[in-house]
Amino acid sequence: MKLRLSVIGTGYLGVTHAACMSSLGFEVVGVDNDESKIAKLKSGTLPFYEPGLEIFLRDQLATGRLTFSTQYSALSEADVHFLCVGTPQMESSLAADMRFVESAIKELANFVKAGALIVGKSTVPVGTAQKLQTLLASSACEAEIAWNPEFLREGFAIEDTLRPTRLVVGVTSDRAEQILREVYAQLLEIGTPWIRADLPTSELVKVAANSFLATKISFINAMAEVCEAAGGDVTVLANAIGYDPRIGHKFLQAGIGFGGGCLPKDIRAFMARAHELGANQALEFLREIDAINLRARQRVIDVVRNFLGEELKGRHISILGAAFKPESDDVRDSPALDIAAQLHAAGAVVKVHDPKAIANAQARFPNLEFSNAVADCLLESDCVLHLTEWREYRELDPGELLKLVRNPLIIDGRNCLDSKLWQEAGWKLHALGRTNP
Ligand code: UDX
DSSP states (O other): OOOEEEEEOOSHHHHHHHHHHHHTTOEEEEEOSOHHHHHHHHTTOOSSOOTTHHHHHHHHHHHTOEEEESOGGGGTTOSEEEEOOOOOBOSSSSSBOOHHHHHHHHHHHTTOOTTOEEEEOSOOOTTHHHHHHHHHHHTTOOOEEEEOOOOOOTTOHHHHHHSOSOEEEEOSSHHHHHHHHHHTHHHHHTTOOEEEEOHHHHHHHHHHHHHHHHHHHHHHHHHHHHHHHHTOBHHHHHHHHHTSTTTOSTTOOOSSOOOSSSHHHHHHHHHHHHHHTTOGGGGHHHHHHHHHHHHHHHHHHHHHHHHHOSOOTTOEEEEEOOSSSSSOOOOTTOHHHHHHHHHHHTTOEEEEEOSSOHHHHHHHOTTSEEESSHHHHHTTOSEEEEOSOOHHHHTOOHHHHHTTOSSOEEEETTSOSOHHHHHHTTOEEEETTBSOO
16 A cells, blocks of 8 residues: 655645655645644645745645645554654754754654654754654654655755655664655656665755855855955856866855855754764864855945945935745845845835745835835835846846936846846946956
8 A cells, every 4th residue: 555644844845745745646644733824735825935836736735635734633644754844043042943843743753653654854953863763762652763854945846856866864774764765766766866874864964965055155255255356257267167077067156145044054053063062173164154155245235335335324225136046935044135134224225126025025124115016126226236136137128227226336246147238238237256247
């Protein structure tokens, strides 16, 4: 008989995983204690934006294989439980907040059947899986723990789940590996690399991968700082070094740096955990990665001041982009919004546009002004900041926009506008890390 699955936590990761597993033919129940979220999901409405996922969710609901519930009792028949709850940064420290993982496990323990496999997908401090296994044993729950980190990127959620770059499974028995091979059989058939690891290594793989990606971005942003000082161009530099296959072109886009719900909090939680383990020296460099990243935001504000003068009070600043990256409405630790909020705090009149993230941005920063149209956002502007590289911003007509602003100045915080096009239309364009864009 086909395995029955459950997914605990129906955030970004959980909904995607549940719908994708259903598309592989499994019966899946998604459980979350957020009633409004579950009500939306049941009716086929996605509580966030992800390209293609809402229609995919509806298709899966229509098969009857995918269901949602607020009750943990709904998962008592499942053979495999995927733990997909959030592990955000704590307010008081760099460490990850493990409350959601701990409460989910306690609830689960009341309902799982003997022999069930609990598979963690959340990003957790190394050692968590072992701790949860001990916790389960002490509550006389005969379930086994495995860890299967998730590498999906927002904007590519379905693609990354159904055609992942690799599958990593942390297990303590052949039986657990066999069950996971059964779950992912169709992905194995298409040649997905399979890596069996122990529990701590599987937990570390995820934070190591995100630390590497963060390092790559901060590396190129550090080069941008040097290019600015030396009169160079970081985009040419990135292109040139990227041809070395050991370096590669990906993740070398210089600009205002990384944000989102993963990279920033993952490197911080990794440092905090290494400290607990007495390995803090090994990750000291991540402190610098974080500092370079935050400095990139500050550098944009310095550029604005260079052009408009120290006093920003009353100056009109238009911000294109609020999401932490395009094709997402996620504003968690968004560099764009951080910059907007800092300029607002300095007295500027800040107006923000985004194709998808305005509602989320407004909820987080109710004091900022928002526009649904680029033209409205740019009206009477003294300075335009391009901070999230949505395709629609690359397709704007700089000639048309020139008529709206007070001062035709644009700062490209993502290094992806066509500088010649803007300059020829009469704009002054400044790009991070480029002396003569
Ligand atoms: C990341 C990892 O890529 C993914 O594997 C993991 O599962 C979750 O964290 P995500 O947060 O969706 O995914 O976004 P990602 O595409 O990695 O971008 C992260 C941030 O880095 C964004 O703010 C993006 O704008 C920035 N970035 C990315 C750059 O500044 N320059 C680049 O070259 C690439």
